[in-house]
Amino acid sequence: MLECSICVHTEKTKKILFEDKPICVDCLTYKKYPIDFNKLKKEVEETLEKIKKENKKYQCILAFSGGKDSVVALKLLKEEFKINPICVLVDNNYLSEDVIKNAINVTKYYNTDLIIINRDFTWLFNEVLNRCESPCRRCSRLILREVWRVAKLLGIKYIITGHELPFGHSAIRDMKDGIKMIRLLAPYKIREEEKYELIKDLPWKKPNLYGYTTNCLILGVALERFYQKYGFSFEIDRIAAMVRLGLLNKEKAKEFLKKPNIPEELYEELKSRGLKLINK
Numbered sequence: 020m021l022e023c024s025i026c027v028h029t030e031k032t033k034k035i036l037f038e039d040k041p042i043c044v045d046c047l048t049y050k051k052y053p054i055d056f057n058k059l060k061k062e063v064e065e066t067l068e069k070i071k072k073e074n075k076k077y078q079c080i081l082a083f084s085g086g087k088d089s090v091v092a093l094k095l096l097k098e099e100f101k102i103n104p105i106c107v108l109v110d111n112n113y114l115s116e117d118v119i120k121n122a123i124n125v126t127k128y129y130n131t132d133l134i135i136i137n138r139d140f141t142w143l144f145n146e147v148l149n150r151c152e153s154p155c156r157r158c159s160r161l162i163l164r165e166v167w168r169v170a171k172l173l174g175i176k177y178i179i180t181g182h183e184l185p186f187g188h189s190a191i192r193d194m195k196d197g198i199k200m201i202r203l204l205a206p207y208k209i210r211e212e213e214k215y216e217l218i219k220d221l222p223w224k225k226p227n228l229y230g231y232t233t234n235c236l237i238l239g240v241a242l243e244r245f246y247q248k249y250g251f252s253f254e255i256d257r258i259a260a261m262v263r264l265g266l267l268n269k270e271k272a273k274e275f276l277k278k279p280n281i282p283e284e285l286y287e288e289l290k291s292r293g294l295k296l297i298n299k
């Protein structure tokens with residue numbers, strides 16, 4: 020099967036063309052219009068300067084998932100940029116217990132306030148997983164909406180997230196009512212291994228989960244079902260982008276793209292939380 024010489028797309032997941040070597044259309048587009056990381060850095064750091072001048076107890080919100088990326092973001096905010104966020108964690112009823120522990124331990128370590136908002140997304144996962152589709156986009160949209168509400172309530176103008184990929188060619192996006200969202204890690208191209216290295220002395224333990232996640236119980240099951248229907252992972256575009264940008268090596272990426280084998284206990288655990296899957 021034809022495989023892109025830069026990322027991990029194959030002809031099964033993307034159109035592959037030939038230059039001197041096989042290359043997917045996404046990599047070809049990227050070669051023509053590469054991301055200017057210096058520009059990303061400049062726009063993010065100018066915004067962080069503004070945040071630093073916010074004369075408030077909480078200068079921004081950190082949308083906190085308890086996963087490694089948001090922990091790296093917290094570390095950068097506190098140690099590097101000397102900014103005081105309030106962390107907002109939306110518990111959608113499908114976070115592992117380790118995640119909540121991690122979130123509490125790390126925010127305590129940094130003496131940072133943490134709000135946990137409980138919302139049950141069972142309805143969403145039942146609907147989407149029974150169609151064997153990806154729930155990620157809708158889930159993160161719902162989470163961001165909750166975080167935005169907290170920003171509105173507290174009069175905070177900036178929401179920081181731990182996403183590593185920019186929105187196209189910018190790391191900042193305008194949300195409703197003048198609130199800005201900043202993807203803090205986007206300019207810095209921190210590789211997977213470096214992230215673990217950065218947080219190794221923090222009170223954070225890697226949970227044992229399925230798929231490319233350090234916080235979500237649903238992802239593995241969603242991937243398994245999608246795989247059964249389509250024969251590939253719905254994470255392919257995100258993971259291919261990480262390889263393209265040099266954040267992840269191909270070998271690791273391919274590992275993440277394999278069909279996960281979810282043990283029966285995890286299905287039982289999800290069932291006990293309310294998930295009802297047919298054909299299982």
Ligand SMILES: [Zn+2]
Pocket residue numbers: 023024025026027028042043044045046047259
């Ligand atoms: Zn490619």
